[in-house]
Amino acid sequence: xxxxxxxxxxxxxxxxxxAAPVPRQPAAWAAAPALEEAQSLYDNAQFSDAIxxxxxxxxxxxxxxxxxFQARVLLARCLVKVGDRLxxxxxxxxxxxxxxxxxxxxxxxxxxxxxxxxxxxxxxxAEQISAGKRIPASLSLSWGRGSGDNKDMAExxxxxxxxxxxDVKPQFGGSVRFPITQRLSLDLELQELRAKDKDTSxxxxxxxxxxxxxxxxxxxxxxxxxxxxxHLNLFAGGGLLSSAISRIDLQLDFxxxxxxxxxxxxxxxxYFHGGLEGEFLVHPRIAVTGRxxxxxxxxxxxxxxxxxxxxxxxxxxxxxxxxxxxxxxxxLRAYIGY
Numbered sequence: 001x002x003x004x005x006x007x008x009x010x011x012x013x014x015x016x017x018x019a020a021p022v023p024r025q026p027a028a029w030a031a032a033p034a035l036e037e038a039q040s041l042y043d044n045a046q047f048s049d050a051i052x053x054x055x056x057x058x059x060x061x062x063x064x065x066x067x068x069f070q071a072r073v074l075l076a077r078c079l080v081k082v083g084d085r086l087x088x089x090x091x092x093x094x095x096x097x098x099x100x101x102x103x104x105x106x107x108x109x110x111x112x113x114x115x116x117x118x119x120x121x122x123x124x125x126a127e128q129i130s131a132g133k134r135i136p137a138s139l140s141l142s143w144g145r146g147s148g149d150n151k152d153m154a155e156x157x158x159x160x161x162x163x164x165x166x167d168v169k170p171q172f173g174g175s176v177r178f179p180i181t182q183r184l185s186l187d188l189e190l191q192e193l194r195a196k197d198k199d200t201s202x203x204x205x206x207x208x209x210x211x212x213x214x215x216x217x218x219x220x221x222x223x224x225x226x227x228x229x230x231h232l233n234l235f236a237g238g239g240l241l242s243s244a245i246s247r248i249d250l251q252l253d254f255x256x257x258x259x260x261x262x263x264x265x266x267x268x269x270x271y272f273h274g275g276l277e278g279e280f281l282v283h284p285r286i287a288v289t290g291r292x293x294x295x296x297x298x299x300x301x302x303x304x305x306x307x308x309x310x311x312x313x314x315x316x317x318x319x320x321x322x323x324x325x326x327x328x329x330x331x332l333r334a335y336i337g338y
Contacts, residue, residue, distance in 0.1 A: 032057075032067040038074055047081040050074065069098060080113045088113075092120035100182075128182070135179050135223050135231065140289060140333040142173045147295075147325025148195040150211055153246055153302075157209050159314035160199030160250075166211060169194040171327065177221065185221045187235070190214060193297065193323045205258065207250035211321050214243045215271040215297055231279040231287070241269035244299035244321045263306060269299025269321065279333060287333040297323035 031039070034057035041050035054075045057063045063071050072095050079088035095102060104117050125136075148168035158164050173191035180186055197209040219237025226232070247264040275293030282288055303316040 031070070032063055034062045035067050035071050035074070038071065042074060042078060042081075045081075047078045050078045051082065054078070069095070072098070073102075073104075076116075077109065077113045080116050085116055088116050089120040089123070092117050093124050096121060096124050135182070135185055135226070136335045137179060138177045138333050138335045140175050140177070140331050142175075142191075142289065142291070142329040142331030144171050144173075144291070144327055144329030144331075146171055146193070146323065146327025148193060148211075148323040150195055150320075150322055152320050152322060153209070153211060154197055156248065156314045156316065156319070157197040157199055157207070160201065160207050162197050162199040162207070162209070166195035166197045166209070169196065171329070173329070173331075177333075183223045185223075187219045187221050187237070189217050189219065191217075195323075201251075205251045207248060210247045210249075212243070212245050212247075213241050213269075213297065213299070213321055213323060216240050216242050217271055217273065219273070221277070229281050231277075231281075233277040233279070234275075235277055235291075235293075236272075236274035238270070238272035241271040241297050241299050241321075241323075244269050244302060246302045246319065246321055263303070263316070265303040265305060267299040267302045267321070270296065272296045273327075285335045287335070289329075289331045289333050291327075291329045291331075293327050293329075295324060295327055 034053065038050045038053045038057070041047070041053060054071045058068065058071060072091065076088050076091035076095060079085075079091055104114060106114065109117070146168065149165035151165050154163060154165050171191055171193050173189055175187050175189035177185050177187040191214065193211075193213045193215065195211045199207045201207060217237050217239035219235050221233045221235045224232050224234050243266060245264060245266045247262060249260070249262050251258040251260055273293045273295035275291055277289060277291045279287040279289045299321045301318055302321050303319050306316045
């Protein structure tokens, strides 16, 4: 009985599936007759006739959407073939303005047409850069000042009569920037941060303290305002506070005399920053830059490997290198992407 029921169920399902309407598959895109005719003329080396056909079809609205775009591409290619390279270049520019990411297929488009396309692409890129609508790749160098009192680490110097904060030195940096869209760029930057302190002992017994760190960061820059001469960019990013080093050079009394000793520790910390950048182009390829930013730059427990206290009072344990706060830089940028 159970076997008979299963057979009836299977039969019912088979009939239901047979009676169900078969979903229609979407039809493959087919070119408009006018575009097919123009392509046929091109294939038969009748380039002037193809140009006439395309222009007529475009002016009488026989082509639209994808057909119209492909017709523009074919028009540019035909213009190369008849020797009108200047107009062909303008036609390729029109295509790129409609679809900036379009590129000719090297397996279909011959070298002479590829050459004119590349000229059109270069000219359009230069025009967009000149109008402030596109930011090319660039290299930059910067100099600046920023936070870096390092009061936590300075407590060691205070025990020897030094200042309760480090003297922050100028910072230096360099970066490479690559565009990813017309408004967005990725920036890889390396900076050097440095600060110093010393106690009040007379030379050569003065203890010297130095902190260095090398932030490596990857940042996203957004062009919020751009003209031919002025760019304003918002940026944010982060990375590593690499090679964060605290070094103490001092003289220790071992009974037989003063012996110079260096104490140093190194850690890698975290680095994040964000702010505003302004550029003024003094030349189409050279810009003077300025940035203001807030940053987090800290590495913890830098001197924890040492089991004694400086001057017998200031513990070396749990000391942090900290350049967090604000910074401002000036620099030069050289555009190399065009």
